[in-house]
Amino acid sequence: MRVCAAPPFALDAPRLDDARWRAHDLLRVARLAPGDNEPDWVRGALARTPWVVVRRTRAAAGFVAVGVRGSVRSERFGTWLRNEDIESSSSPEDLLGVDPLRARRALPAFIALATLRTTASPLRHYVWGPTGSAGFELATCVPALTASSDLDILIRLPQRISRAAIDSLAQALAQAASRAGTRVDAQLETPAGGVALAELAAHKPRVLARASRGAQLVVDPWQAA
Numbered sequence: 752m753r754v755c756a757a758p759p760f761a762l763d764a765p766r767l768d769d770a771r772w773r774a775h776d777l778l779r780v781a782r783l784a785p786g787d788n789e790p791d792w793v794r795g796a797l798a799r800t801p802w803v804v805v806r807r808t809r810a811a812a813g814f815v816a817v818g819v820r821g822s823v824r825s826e827r828f829g830t831w832l833r834n835e836d837i838e839s840s841s842s843p844e845d846l847l848g849v850d851p852l853r854a855r856r857a858l859p860a861f862i863a864l865a866t867l868r869t870t871a872s873p874l875r876h877y878v879w880g881p882t883g884s885a886g887f888e889l890a891t892c893v894p895a896l897t898a899s900s901d902l903d904i905l906i907r908l909p910q911r912i913s914r915a916a917i918d919s920l921a922q923a924l925a926q927a928a929s930r931a932g933t934r935v936d937a938q939l940e941t942p943a944g945g946v947a948l949a950e951l952a953a954h955k956p957r958v959l960a961r962a963s964r965g966a967q968l969v970v971d972p973w974q975a976a
Contacts, residue, residue: 755829756786759814766809768963772840774807774945775882775905777890778817779838786830792821793828800893803832807945809963820887820895841890843880843905849889859933860885860902866927867904867935873919879906882938901934906948908939911973914954921952941972 758764772778780801785794796819806829808816815837819828847868851861864881867874881889883903888895906920920937928935937948944962951958957968 760811764811772805776805777841781836796821846889847880859931860900863902863927863931942975943972946972
């Protein structure tokens with residue numbers, strides 16, 4: 752997030768992970784209290800599209816850490832939402848069965864997504880779905896992708912997979928991206944946190960795992976912190 756509001760709860764309040772909301776989930780909001788140092792564009796963005804994305808940050812009981820998207824990439828604001836103000840939610844895997852509007856299907860990111868949704872894709876063996884601009888557009892029906900947008904996806908991997916399977920996933924995503932003329936960036940949700948598929952496919956000795964407690968380099972992302 753470019754800017755983040757101060758928490759609306761005591762700094763020493765116990766923070767926890769609420770299993771109902773996970774990083775990258777999209778939440779439709781009934782209302783969102785203004786945060787301190789809130790940018791001018793935030794209220795207009797929420798009026799047009801009352802949706803926020805769950806951030807990978809712990810919050811006090813009754814709150815969830817969320818991010819507001821503006822109309823351009825530089826407009827991102829991290830803030831805090833009361834649970835009682837959530838109307839509905841969509842996870843990345845919920846959006847996998849949602850088709851883009853007909854006039855938007857020719858965008859490269861949506862072409863890549865259509866390729867990865869086929870029965871021939873190795874992703875058929877996993878729980879996964881679109882995130883980023885593609886996920887936001889599918890959830891809200893409000894244009895968010897551009898012709899130069901990458902496709903971001905999340906793959907849930909609670910159990911260890913082989914190096915061969917990792918290589919197969921990376922190859923399938925690279926082929927889909929090449930055919931569509933875009934990039935596909937995949938994040939793997941592991942017990943240690945979110946890990947970039949590209950890092951695992953490079954067989955680095957340690958990879959960066961992003962968790963609600965913070966980011967750290969780990970040797971084994973399937974070993975919970």
